[in-house]
Amino acid sequence: MCFEAKRLFRLALGPVLMLVSAVALAAGGEVNQVNMSPGVTEVSQEIYSLHMIILGICTIIGIGVFGVMFYSIYAHRKSRGHEPATFHESTKVEIAWTIIPFFILIGMAFPATSTLLDIYDNDDAEMDVLITGYQWKWKYEYLNEQGENVSFFSNLRTSQSEIYNTEQKGEHYLLEVDEPLVLPADTKVRFLVTANDVIHSWWVPELAVKKDAIPGFINEAWTRTTVEGVYRGQCAELCGKDHGFMPIVVNVVSKDEYNEWLGTKQSEAAQIKELMAQTFTLDELMERGKAVYDRNCLACHGAGGEGGVGTAIAGSAIATGELGGHLDIGVNGVPGTAMQAFGGQLNDVDMAAVITYQRNAFGNNMGDMVQPIDVFNFKKG
Template sequence: MLANVKQSIKTFFIAAPACLLSYSTLAQETVTDRWGVNMPVGVTPVSREIHGLHMDIFWWCVGIGVVVFGVMFYTMIAHRKSRGAKASNFHESTALEILWTIIPFAILIVMAVPATSSLIKIYDTEEADVDIVITGYQWKWKYEYLGKDVSFFSNLSTPNAEIYNQAEKNPNYLLEVDEPLVIPTHKKVRFLITANDVIHAWWVPDLAVKKDAIPGFINESWTYVEEPGIYRGQCAELCGKDHGFMPVVVVAMAENDYNQWLGERQAMAAKMKELTEKNFSFDELMELGQTVYNTNCAACHQPNGQGVPPTFPAIAGSAVATGAIAGHMDMVVHGSKKNPAMQAFGEQLSEAQLAAVITYQRNSFGNNMGDSLQPIDVLKYKESN
């Protein structure tokens, strides 16, 4: 029990400062005014309009404050008792009450007109050129390009050496991923945002997009980027122990470059489907399995397979990894009903990746079971279950 408490404290003191530092880094990169306290201008027409509206209303509020406090302080100084001023004695003034009701009402109307115009634009997701489904997982993002047969997961790629202060942190610390979301410039891109497990929030300040990702619901947003570039964000909803390790990276490309990238991803997706029919050697399965494990499993079960019991059990010597291979496959594909922390990876990974990671788990960390799975075995299992 004491070891679990110590591990939880260690995880907190690693994750909490990391989360705060990544937010600070993001703020420094996106805020343009010298004090670093203003909201970013952004790189889309809507983001610039939001920033302009924000600044207009800010200065209106400053003006109102100057007038109200100016009158108040003038009255306090000019009509103070030491100068012989005597308080007027009156009960009510209908004209004054009408005046101080009409003026705020007029101010609110003046503010509401441009604000409503901006809100209408923010929520207008119709006639999009590209539709992308964004699904939040603990602790990564899945991007699916509707009608394009392209989908992939985006994971944090910051090295562990930087996270554990064993190496110098780079400028994009905790804001870098292995697979960024790629979108075309000068195209309206609609985001359909949801979650698979808990509530997340997809947030990219430069795009003026921040939407909750809620299991069972789909929230919509959109963007229109005019210039190629790399824009970074994060999950903005506390979603678990690795909340601070769930960045968003969006790469905006010129249309020709985007089409070339999309073609390459479609070819890659077709190749992954072909791998389902391939028989891998044991060494090939172990090599691929190690990559899949480090990307998808090590965050909970640790790179050495020791886990963080009892929430994240060890792979080394576990009853699942050293038991029947069918039970192991069921656990990885469908997750655990007894322990919700164990996700279902059946839809997250391809059949080749599932076969490889199961083989790797059964033959690493001292398990040495000597058996293996092929992608076709996983496919047949999924079809029958």
């Protein structure tokens, strides 16, 4: 009996090993993607270790239980003349298979509890970043005094040509943004995660951070890594038609590089204030407006203003109608539709530029302009 079982096992083992080897060779380095990533933070590595330990325990238990079960089914089948035994329960066996799993679970609970306490330890953060989810982008605001006046939106950078297969897809297809979140290395950063419209989820696997972004509610998470690099993630909560176009990119740099970047962003914020008092030419507004349109409007209104999810801009009654009505829709949106209120998402310079662009592009040729001070005055009412 035992000899025949071993012979059948050897016969089955060869093809299985050949199949596994062929799959591994075909997949190359990608075969590692089936497993959890160790990440680059202490917490992510704790989670990875916990995952591997518990996976190992479950694998050993599974092999033992199923091995005994399949052997018993094969070696004691009726066709071989075995008669079923008649016996009652064994108190010793029942006590054993109750106590042993209990201690196994207790053994797993200790490291799991320690890891959970680390995950939720948001105290003593050296800097705070408010993360707000929008359909379909992220807004980052640096809340500490050093990062005062630094806030920006992070949008998908993948071109429409790649999305619609008229251009070869890049290495980071749908995982690239125009403005990454920049963090200093070896710094404990607390994330305050919320949303403006619907539920999103901010997820960066390498940093072991995954928090739901819920309107009207703030969730907390934190990270700290000494490993500089670029880490990518995605929105992990279905949030509408462009859910798959909502990537996250975190750039971890040295503290010196971070301070340099922060100074640049603060200078840009100061420049925007200076631009508020400037009167732009039509060409200047059109150039800036096209960049704003491509970044914020193109996905819904189309590359040529032909419309799609959103209404058409080309020849529309809005873009060729009364200027105040057009500005009102841009600033306040249209409740109950996909048209968001961009008054809080774009600065006054960009709002003036994109309204001007829509009224003078796509064959509209209205010839009028909106200046930043016009947007400012409109918002003030």
